[in-house]
Amino acid sequence: MHIFRSRLAATLVAVLPLCAPAMAQDEEQHSSLTIGVGGAAIPSYEGSDDYRVMPIVQARGKVHDFAFWTRGTTLYVDAIPDPTGTGVNFELGPVVNVRLDRTSRKGIKDDAVRLLGKRDVAVEVGGFVGIGKTGVITSDYDNLSARVAVTKDVAGAHGSTVITPTIEYFTPLSMTTFVGLSASADYVGKKYGRYYFDITPQESLASGLDVYDRAGRGSGFKRMSVNLTAGKSLSGDLRKGWAVFGLAGYARVLGKYGDSPIVADAGSRNQWVGAIGVGYTF
Template identity: 25%
Template structure:
């Protein structure tokens, strides 16, 4: 019944594998993986689902980098190490068939596709311990299919190898959302209020969330890697003040999972 929610559940561990395989010899391999984990049913909810997601990192013969982690995919027209940019697409999950009987009376939101662009920089330390850092930003819009306006996201990640077979990583970031996005995903219309008993709420634009994560990768075979990650989001601003969140859900959104990936050159 809730299959549409499952794409997010293993996203953290898929990112841990594909974004973190920093081999001492330098460079990242191509990788395909799958993750399984737990994530909230919808943004702001406090009930969780278990699900599975794919992960892919592939460098084409022309040197373009393709990355696909759960509901997000991007094509890098820049450098593998250095400045990076290109198009991004994302599957934005909706809000339907939820367990909370009050939230279930609110307007439904369909799962929809977002599109936009990203820009960032990736650095690999080639002198001494080969740690890797990546900083970036992207902007996404739905062009009125479910919401107008846009979302703007910034993030940074850091991976440190502790040995030739074991590495750890962490990351931080935040998201800004337009007023229409917040009204669709966190607002309570008058019809919603009459149906659910929640107060009418009309959020504006602003910071939607901050987030952070920790993860680890272990090489279990020359071509196989296992990973685990814990990903925490904190809804902020008008999104965090929504009665959907404060009365029926939780500002703190926890995703965690494990995954397995196959790497090759």
């Protein structure tokens, strides 16, 4: 179980696209739940050029118009109830992420990075704020939204702050099909770079990778990513029943983080992800 969780945390973008069916809900339905399960091909650690196939579970729903959703190992809860119909929707609420990157040596394929040793589990707690609009371009049900999440590790792992701005657009093409596009970035504090990307002299001796200390000298943008998602209802209506989903994504490790030997020598700045799965909307 520990190995499975570490593989899940190797990327934040290996998720099933569960947003669009919720956007297409009947205006009179104030509570709903969508559960998705599937498989994803993801890097074995952030910055790796080796890939693993792993199972994933995602969820999205709302209770009396209060929405919640998951993204990888992150849970968002919107404390502002969603309005019905078209118009502007404001988002504000707590967010929690469990980061398990490199917490198990068995989940890392590269020998040198594995010899750097394990990292502790990070529990990142904070909040997010956002704004969205339903009924933008193609219909009364397409949605454009932007949000910013700010979290801090409270478990004593990297002990730093992570800021994640995200822009998403989803549109149903019919009652049975939707597509979506999202873009996001991660801005991290210096402790994050020091913990995951710097290499001490002792770690260099153990792994054979060069000593590196630039990532922990200050904060900066660590990664940007773009994801394309699509879904097809198997029941004839995206608002209920079974559906199949797919995701294709690209991310790039930026700047001094991409210059770290765990990326530049043992891995790659270019990160790819693909996922397929099925979901059921109650």
